[in-house]
Amino acid sequence: MFLKLSLNTLLVLFSIITLLTISSCENDQPVCINSGIVADPPYEDPIWHPSGNIIGFNHRPIKEVILDSPLKGCKPLPADFKYKEDSVGFWLINMDGTIKRRILPYKLQTPAWSPDGKWIAFVKNAQIFKMPFDGQKFDTTQIEQLTTEGRNFFPAWGPDGNKISFSQSNCSIGLPCGIWFKSSTINTSELIGKYGIFSTWDPNSNSLLYSTVALSESGKILGDSLWVYSFDNSKKHFFKFFELPSRDIQQIKYSKTGSHIGFISNFSDGTGLHLCRIDSQGNNFKKLINAPINNFCWSPDGSKIVFQKDQGILSNQNDGTLWIMNTDGTNQKQLTYNSFVIMSN
Numbered sequence: 001m002f003l004k005l006s007l008n009t010l011l012v013l014f015s016i017i018t019l020l021t022i023s024s025c026e027n028d029q030p031v032c033i034n035s036g037i038v039a040d041p042p043y044e045d046p047i048w049h050p051s052g053n054i055i056g057f058n059h060r061p062i063k064e065v066i067l068d069s070p071l072k073g074c075k076p077l078p079a080d081f082k083y084k085e086d087s088v089g090f091w092l093i094n095m096d097g098t099i100k101r102r103i104l105p106y107k108l109q110t111p112a113w114s115p116d117g118k119w120i121a122f123v124k125n126a127q128i129f130k131m132p133f134d135g136q137k138f139d140t141t142q143i144e145q146l147t148t149e150g151r152n153f154f155p156a157w158g159p160d161g162n163k164i165s166f167s168q169s170n171c172s173i174g175l176p177c178g179i180w181f182k183s184s185t186i187n188t189s190e191l192i193g194k195y196g197i198f199s200t201w202d203p204n205s206n207s208l209l210y211s212t213v214a215l216s217e218s219g220k221i222l223g224d225s226l227w228v229y230s231f232d233n234s235k236k237h238f239f240k241f242f243e244l245p246s247r248d249i250q251q252i253k254y255s256k257t258g259s260h261i262g263f264i265s266n267f268s269d270g271t272g273l274h275l276c277r278i279d280s281q282g283n284n285f286k287k288l289i290n291a292p293i294n295n296f297c298w299s300p301d302g303s304k305i306v307f308q309k310d311q312g313i314l315s316n317q318n319d320g321t322l323w324i325m326n327t328d329g330t331n332q333k334q335l336t337y338n339s340f341v342i343m344s345n
Contacts, residue, residue, distance in 0.1 A: 121155035288329035
């Protein structure tokens with residue numbers, strides 16, 4: 001289970017990976033072995049404001065990408081990145097791509113708007129906080145800390161705005177790991193889904209959905225399971241099982257109308273992270289994009305999706321940017337852009 005927490009937003013950025021590109025064996029040509037550095041994503045964590053007019057995101061603009069090709073005939077790969085550090089922070093952009101502006105000089109880890117758009121929840125030092133938003137700016141003097149124990153991530157608001165669920169990852173006898181929730185009327189937090197991670201609230205019922213890893217008796221990963229917890233009777237029930245190769249279900253999110261459930265699946269066949277969709281009954285599985293995706297968010301009217309392209313080894317201006325598309329994967333349009341300079345060693 002804990003492998004899932006190291007994915008996506010919790011990755012140790014700038015880790016070095018090795019890519020093998022095998023050239024033709026004819027004429028005794030050498031095997032190309034290039035080392036590439038994974039960039040800190042220039043755009044990440046897109047969240048569509050409930051007003052429908054603006055989209056928030058974390059941004060660390062890249063200034064230069066320095067390429068290196070150690071062997072003749074091998075494809076150049078990034079060897080270093082230089083960033084515009086004076087521009088790092090949490091940004092807003094109009095849904096039509098205009099007026100991109102920075103409103104905080106720091107990132108907000110896994111941010112989430114409240115249903116009325118007047119608060120944003122986020123993670124800092126493995127705890128959940130919330131901060132007021134008036135539609136134009138944040139009031140940083142009124143930040144409230146919601147959790148104090150364990151290590152807490154991935155906040156998600158309930159439809160009434162009075163509850164927040166989150167994933168607690170520090171397993172112990174006195175503090176089990178899993179999905180917890182906190183109400184604005186109760187000072188304590190309550191465990192509702194042991195070993196769960198990534199929760200999302202059904203906008204049409206008093207319940208939430210969360211995922212767990214499905215294991216065999218010997219501990220072998222079989223896939224992932226989704227569970228529903230009902231606040232009406234304080235019970236959970238099984239919802240859906242995802243067998244391999246679709247596994248490691250992340251970023252589960254109901255559409256605002258509740259008609260669909262979107263999520264990212266890390267396919268075990270090596271194709272990477274893909275944005276997928278099922279209906280509210282768990283049927284009609286559809287992979288929306290045949291390209292790696294890191295994160296996404298539904299529009300308030302449920303007709304659009306904003307998503308973050310997986311930059312991988314960032315090597316062109318379109319990698320790691322934000323895009324908007326219809327909820328069936330059609331009509332993809334780029335929302336944000338890079339403007340870095342490519343240099344060679």
